Amino acid sequence: MKFEYQNPTRLVFGAGSLNQLGEIAGELGKKALIVTGGGSVKKNGTFDKAVSSLKAAGVAMAECSGVEPNPRIATVRRGAEIARKEGCDIIIALGGGSAMDASKVMAAAVYYDGDPWDMIFHGQPDPYFPTKALPIITVPTLAATGSEMNCGAVITNEESSEKSFVQAPCLFPSVAIVDPELTVSVPKDQTAYGVCDIITHITEGYFNSADNAPVQDRFAEGAILTAMECGQKAIADGTDLDARTHVQYASIVALNGWIQSGISAGFPVHMIEHTVSAFHDVTHAAGLAVINPAWMRFAAKSNTAKFVQFGERIFGVKAKGADDLDAAMEGIDRFEEFLKSIGCPTRFSELGIDEKLIEKYAQETLRIIYDEDGNLPGLPPMSEADIIGVLRAAL
């Protein structure tokens, strides 16, 4: 176990913390670009509250609204252009993962003369690695992506049907203002997708690392159990602020490095999902809910002991030993049942996706990311045939 970890983001957490936005923004800049998504923050009053807080603190504003659920590079270009033209010196993401991810790349694009798509790793030999960005404040309105407290962003190129990521230390938000009250109005289906997203962030690291990392395993299991327990409560009663609070906190720790440090994780389920959703524009977590159980059944054959541990510690499945594949599969079945129980799809047919482009998805995934043998990194690494097999099992 050999690694480096540093996460400088200041986390301001708790119901009502949105009220601190103006004061905090005023410490970082004079004019903010507020980046928002599809309009729900305007309908439910969150936008007005944010604007009031900024005004009271004397922070000026410009706006970039309409960031799509799978945020597009054209939107990033547009936001960066507004920030430049308006002389913004700080970016505030007020929304879900898409607003946050787009904001991060906008913040770096302001300092980059080329096309921001150069930063998004899409198989090009020499991507541009950003080293400077405007200060970013994330204000998530959904518990899902964990983008609020990490340095990654996922962007879609709508012209080339590519969806991929950038990670760079300059993209760490300066401050994450995480106010669980903002998630109380999130509808049941989006809440469930958020829970699935949180859990999948954790399972990727948990199952794809060959390292022995017992603390990280326990942390992962603890965050999964909490996301499941409190997620069910938040779905049953959206106004349960206590449940919302713990789901929100699970979302942060799922992807801020506290669980991933020291484990050499691939993200195969995400990589495959990115390709599928670049072609079909499905909700990210819906794609994950379909692909993850199918991937698990594939991976459990070679990494049985870890799946046995998962089944035991998450679902109390009794195993005959670390090589008990039946017990491993039972744990995966139980996980799939959980996804169904909260209303997630678990087959492509539920998303209106058929087998037509299966080979294309596999090829595209491997064009964007591959190890020295040409396989998709993960445990085990996946050939094109492996990816097709997993996708086919999920039809």
Next chain:
Amino acid sequence: MKFEYQNPTRLVFGAGSLNQLGEIAGELGKKALIVTGGGSVKKNGTFDKAVSSLKAAGVAMAECSGVEPNPRIATVRRGAEIARKEGCDIIIALGGGSAMDASKVMAAAVYYDGDPWDMIFHGQPDPYFPTKALPIITVPTLAATGSEMNCGAVITNEESSEKSFVQAPCLFPSVAIVDPELTVSVPKDQTAYGVCDIITHITEGYFNSADNAPVQDRFAEGAILTAMECGQKAIADGTDLDARTHVQYASIVALNGWIQSGISAGFPVHMIEHTVSAFHDVTHAAGLAVINPAWMRFAAKSNTAKFVQFGERIFGVKAKGADDLDAAMEGIDRFEEFLKSIGCPTRFSELGIDEKLIEKYAQETLRIIYDEDGNLPGLPPMSEADIIGVLRAAL
């Protein structure tokens, strides 16, 4: 659950990472004050390796050796004086918690004209709160205090028999270089004390917060389980680098804020122990091992559900319900048995401490820290009689 969290320390973790010391120090300064403890780092070659790495990177050095196990304010004064006189612009702590804690206060004392004891909270109405310090690199040679990645320090005033703490953002180490290989030579008893120290850091937060914090609970339980499992292995075979690695990592996460964020923790066991060890200069963790089970039995009477959860999740104790005090007490008995099994004392008599000064310890503890009702903060808050009762139960 309302809180702020920020920890800017860069963590460089893994066997062999000591070799990076020179390079990393060179990024932060030109002349380092190396602070060490009783001499083991010189005997086992760690000091020479550190010096070689610094020399190779062209970093000059001065030295402050001989920091005591309970570091004294006189030593802090001496170290700050050397740093000033030698023009050091960086402090490197190479040792256990005492070297790290002393280094932090030295780093701030360099910028403070008054007496560094002013920074240590000891019941004075207006302590000096440090806001500036030299950059600090911690290189722990023991898995125990967690000081490597937090902003706290505990210092003893040998003249007044006071032992207390300071916490300030400027005391976060710039870099923590955590190399588990350095702990391979730690003897069995010190390894066991380290495990006890790690676990006690976690139980303080776990049992003393009234907040409902399920993620933090799971993280706490995960780190305790790992410290116990891998701690036993490291005690049985000191050369088990894998076990040493995970104990070392548990030590970091036990007190870097990942478990404490969002919970309003008192540290009653530490506060009582500080007073006792200020009078008797016992090993910190030996004092904790004696006081913690006695405190637990006191606290379990009012906070039964949390102790039931502890017994269930750590030791598999079956309870009839959340108010099953017998099950709670069984969990505490099992914990005390664990401490004994690794060779920790669990009664004051084993430390040569009798009842003579019991009232004095209680009074001194409450002179240094108290809530608005004059009680020691914790769950439940403790009166003088409560503290005396716990101490008497541990005789």
